[in-house]
Amino acid sequence: MTAHIARHSKLALTASFGLLAGVILFPGAAYAAPGETASAPGAAEASVIEPLRIVSDDDLRFGEFTRPTAAGTLIIGVTGLVNGTAGMASSYQIAQNGSGRGPASFHLLGSPNRLVTVTLPNRFNISRGARRMRVDNLTINSASQSIRLDGTGYFQLLIGGRLNVGANQQLGVYSGTFDVTVVYQ
Amino acid sequence: MKKIAFATALVALSSTPAFAANTDTTQGTATATVVAPITITHVSGKALDFGAFTVNSGGTVSVNSGSGAGSVGGSVVLVSTSTAADAFSVTGDASRSFAISTTGGSVSLGATSMAFTTNPSAASLSLSAAGTASFTVGGTLTVLGTEGAGTYTGTYNATVTYN
Numbered sequence: 581m582t583a584h585i586a587r588h589s590k591l592a593l594t595a596s597f598g599l600l601a602g603v604i605l606f607p608g609a610a611y612a613a614p615g616e617t618a619s620a621p622g623a624a625e626a627s628v629i630e631p632l633r634i635v636s637d638d639d640l641r642f643g644e645f646t647r648p649t650a651a652g653t654l655i656i657g658v659t660g661l662v663n664g665t666a667g668m669a670s671s672y673q674i675a676q677n678g679s680g681r682g683p684a685s686f687h688l689l690g691s692p693n694r695l696v697t698v699t700l701p702n703r704f705n706i707s708r709g710a711r712r713m714r715v716d717n718l719t720i721n722s723a724s725q726s727i728r729l730d731g732t733g734y735f736q737l738l739i740g741g742r743l744n745v746g747a748n749q750q751l752g753v754y755s756g757t758f759d760v761t762v763v764y765q
Numbered sequence: 766m767k768k769i770a771f772a773t774a775l776v777a778l779s780s781t782p783a784f785a786a787n788t789d790t791t792q793g794t795a796t797a798t799v800v801a802p803i804t805i806t807h808v809s810g811k812a813l814d815f816g817a818f819t820v821n822s823g824g825t826v827s828v829n830s831g832s833g834a835g836s837v838g839g840s841v842v843l844v845s846t847s848t849a850a851d852a853f854s855v856t857g858d859a860s861r862s863f864a865i866s867t868t869g870g871s872v873s874l875g876a877t878s879m880a881f882t883t884n885p886s887a888a889s890l891s892l893s894a895a896g897t898a899s900f901t902v903g904g905t906l907t908v909l910g911t912e913g914a915g916t917y918t919g920t921y922n923a924t925v926t927y928n
Contacts, residue, residue, distance in 0.1 A: 631786030642797035646858075646927065654797075674800070674927040675862065684793045706795050715795050743797055754797045763788040 629691035630733055634762045636686050640715070642743045643681030645672040651747045658683045658721040658738040668745055684739040688762055692733045695765040698725050700739065706756030713754055717742040726765065801896060803857035805925045808899075813883065813921070815872075815906040816847035823910030830886040830903030841908050850901040855892065855925050862891040862928045867902055870921030877913065881906040883921055889928070 642654050645668065652668030655661075660682055664672045688696060703716040720727075721738040729735050739760070815826045816835050824839015828848045835848030857863065867883040883904035892898045902923060 632789050634789045634791045636791050636793055640793060640795040642795065644798040644800050646802040647799050649802075677861070678798060679796070684795070686791065686793065704795070706797060713797065739793060741795065743795075745797075745799070749799050751799050751801055754799070755794060757792045757794050759790055760793055761788065761790040 629694065629764075630689070632688070632690040632696065632762055632764055634686050634688050634737070634760060636684070636760075638682070638685040639679070640684035640739060640741055641679055641681050643672065643676045644674060644678055645745070646674060647671070647749050647751060648745055649747060652745055654743045654745060655717075656681065656683055656740045656743075658719055658740045667747060671745075686737040686739070686760060688727075688729060688735040688737060690729050690733045690764070692729060692731050694729050694733070696727050696729060696735070697763050697765055698722070698727060698737065699761040699763070701758050704756055704758040706743075706754040708750060708752045708754045711750040711752075711754075713746070713749065714744045715741045715756070715758075716744065718758075800858040800861070801856070803855065803861075803863055803925050803927055805923060806854050806856075807923075808852040808854060811852040812849065813851040813881075813902055813904050814847065814849040815881070815904075816843055816845070816849075818843040818908070820908050820910045820912050823908050825908060826906045828903040828905075830884050830901055833901070833903070839908070840910070850886070850903045851923075852901050853899065853923055855890070855898040855900070856896055857892050857898075857927070859892055859894050859896040862889060863898075863925050864889050864928060865900055866924050866926075868922045869904075870919050872906070872917035872919035874913070874915045874917045877917070878919075879906055879908060879912060879917060881919075881921075883923075885923065 640656065642656060645654060648667035648671045650667030652664060652666035654668050654672050655663045662672065662681060664670070690696065698720060700718045703714055705712040705714055719740045727735055813828060815828060818826055818837065819842045821840035821842065824837060824841035826841055826843055827836045828850055830850055833848060833850035835843050835845050837843045865885045865888060867885050869880065869882045871878045871880045881904050883902050886901045890898050890900060
């Protein structure tokens with residue numbers, strides 16, 4: 581830049597002394613003559629989106645069932661479907677006097693129509709004192725781990741699972757927790 | 766001039782950093798309740814006793830499920846103080862309700878049998894706060910009038926099922 585200014589001043593001095601080199605000077609232009617450069621506006625953008633939130637609304641409730649004499653499983657589907665296998669085939673078909681039976685429910689809040697990846701554990705335990713039962717085969721109300729928030733940025737996530745009950749499982753109320761993580765894709 | 770670069774190490778946190786608003790984690794809870802299975806026990810020494818009677822030309826003998834009192838139909842003559850209802854005890858989950866059903870049966874002596882039907886003192890009951898309950902069973906015996914004298918014995922089944 582420094583060199584250009586020096587040349588301009590030199591040309592101006594030359595012109596004032598009558599020795600013109602044929603260069604036309606434009607008083608408003610800085611130091612570049614027309615035709616040598618061009619410019620156009622570019623485009624820039626940034627999207628500020630709603631932060632992603634997940635909130636728990638209801639527990640994964642396997643409900644009440646009689647202690648089986650042989651091991652079995654109790655499956656809760658996201659549609660509310662209930663099935664007992666092996667030793668649990670009839671144990672679960674008793675009146676539900678507690679909080680009932682059904683899938684866990686969460687709601688997601690974020691940016692409209694944006695894709696979100698849901699991550700769940702493969703298994704976790706529910707326990708009563710030292711006694712445990714494993715919960716595995718978790719399912720969600722989506723064909724894959726990828727879900728799309730609706731036009732208001734909302735999605736109700738349902739989670740089902742399979743409870744593994746041992747023969748002569750100890751009586752009482754069992755409870756346990758599991759993490760659910762969501763990430764914008 | 767020597768420039769000193771400062772490197773900042775970011776510690777990975779298990780909880781969501783305040784600035785990482787593109788992800789979130791929450792805890793869900795799962796619960797289950799294992800309850801005591803229902804059991805039924807026949808009270809020792811008890812029986813559905815149709816009592817002592819003369820068959821004449823036949824008829825029926827009935828035992829009231831609650832009181833155990835006897836009554837007859839047809840030409841049967843009953844020694845009325847000799848009838849009794851059967852009795853069962855039940856255990857299971859406190860305050861839970863259950864249904865009761867009983868089958869019919871027959872009493873036999875040698876090759877001779879008399880058929881009977883049964884009815885429990887209740888079709889449905891609730892276990893107490895201690896997880897216990899009990900009920901009695903009456904019934905009706907069909908007498909043909911050809912049966913010989915003697916003591917006839919038999920069996921039937923009582924079933925309890927959580928509702």
